[in-house]
Amino acid sequence: MTKYFLLTLCLFTISCKSSTDSNGTQSQGVIMPLAVGNMWAYTDHFYGNGSVSTSTTDTLRLVSKISLGADTACLSPEETYFINRAEGLWSRLFFADTLKLIAKYPASQGEIFGHDSFVLTSESSPDPIDSGVADIIVDSTNAAVTVPAGNYSCYKYKADYYDSKHVIISRENTYYSVNVGLIKRDRYMLDSATQILKLRQSDQLTKVDLH
Numbered sequence: 001m002t003k004y005f006l007l008t009l010c011l012f013t014i015s016c017k018s019s020t021d022s023n024g025t026q027s028q029g030v031i032m033p034l035a036v037g038n039m040w041a042y043t044d045h046f047y048g049n050g051s052v053s054t055s056t057t058d059t060l061r062l063v064s065k066i067s068l069g070a071d072t073a074c075l076s077p078e079e080t081y082f083i084n085r086a087e088g089l090w091s092r093l094f095f096a097d098t099l100k101l102i103a104k105y106p107a108s109q110g111e112i113f114g115h116d117s118f119v120l121t122s123e124s125s126p127d128p129i130d131s132g133v134a135d136i137i138v139d140s141t142n143a144a145v146t147v148p149a150g151n152y153s154c155y156k157y158k159a160d161y162y163d164s165k166h167v168i169i170s171r172e173n174t175y176y177s178v179n180v181g182l183i184k185r186d187r188y189m190l191d192s193a194t195q196i197l198k199l200r201q202s203d204q205l206t207k208v209d210l211h
Contacts, residue, residue, distance in 0.1 A: 028106070029178045029179040030084045030089075030179060031084070031088055031089045031103045031105035031155065031176045031181070032082065032084065032089045032103065032176065032180075032181040032182065033179055033181065033210050034082055035062065035074070035210070036062055036063065036065055036074065036211070037062065037209075038074075038181075038209065038210050038211055039059060039060070039062075039207075039208070040059070040060045040181055040205060041057065041058075041059045041205070041206045041207040042057065042058045042059070042205055043055055043057055043148065043203070043204050043206050044056045044058055044201065044202070044203045044204075045201065046200065046201050047198070047199050047202070057206075060076060060182075061076060061077065062074040062075065062076060062082070063075060063076065063077055068081060068083065071083045071085070078094060079094035080092070080093055080094060081099070083099065087101055087104060087105075087113075088101055088102075088103050088104040088105040088106075088107070088113075089101070089102055090102065100114070101114055102114075103155065103157060103174070104138055104155075107138040107141065108138065108141070109138055109139070110138065111137065111138045112135045112136065112138075113136055113138065114135075114136040115134065115136065116133075116134045116136060116159055116161075117131055117132060117133045117134070117161075118131065118132050118161070119131055120132060120169070130163045130164055131163070131164065132161035132163060132169050132170055133162055134159040134162070134170075134172075135159070136157060136158075137157070137159070138155065138156075138157060139156040139157065139158040140154075140155070140156040143155070143156040143175060145175045145177075145183050145184050147183055147184055147205045148205070148206040148207075149183075149204075149205040149206055149208055152175070153177060154175040154176055154177045154184075155176050155178070157175075157176070158171065158172070158173050159171065167190075168190065168197065169189070169190045170187070170188060170190065171186075171187070171188040171197055172185065172187050172188070173186045173188075174186075180208060181208065182205065183205045184202065184203065184204050184205065185201075185202070185203040186199060186201070186202050186203075187199075187200050187201040187202075
């Protein structure tokens with residue numbers, strides 16, 4: 001059967017804990033603190049046959065600030081731009097033309113705040129055969145997440161990708177903790193043999209250093 005692979009994935013889609021009040025609602029702040037010198041370290045686990053097949057490490061570091069229109073943006077060494085606005089966290093990859101809202105905050109559960117898409121190819125050819133399209137939704141505002149860096153209460157953002165036949169082929173869940181940033185990202189792909197979404201990659205926060 002045909003195996004599908006991602007060519008591009010536009011959703012970019014990343015030690016203090018976020019504070020909560022007595023009913024578990026997160027306090028006001030920013031979904032990702034932006035300051036030169038801030039650093040987030042992750043372990044990225046890749047899964048095959050139901051278990052971790054390999055792991056790598058990845059680091060996001062903010063190294064400079066620039067003016068971007070009316071905004072002040074923080075940049076990574078790869079020239080990814082990050083901006084906090086009233087709607088939440090916006091980002092722009094170095095090759096992109098426009099900013100994109102990647103983490104809505106504040107937000108309500110069930111709120112749709114964006115759309116995303118990617119191109120599908122077969123294993124044997126790079127030629128596009130279909131595409132995956134998703135709405136980006138606020139799935140939870142108080143999801144409990146445990147990673148090597150600790151325990152966090154998170155906003156969970158979910159994107160379910162459907163092909164042209166409206167068959168779900170991929171899912172991405174991202175978890176952000178207020179005043180901390182990206183805690184975890186899980187990517188699922190449709191297994192062609194079982195037609196079940198299976199976890200393929202999990203990026204987990206291992207260390208955070210905020211200034």
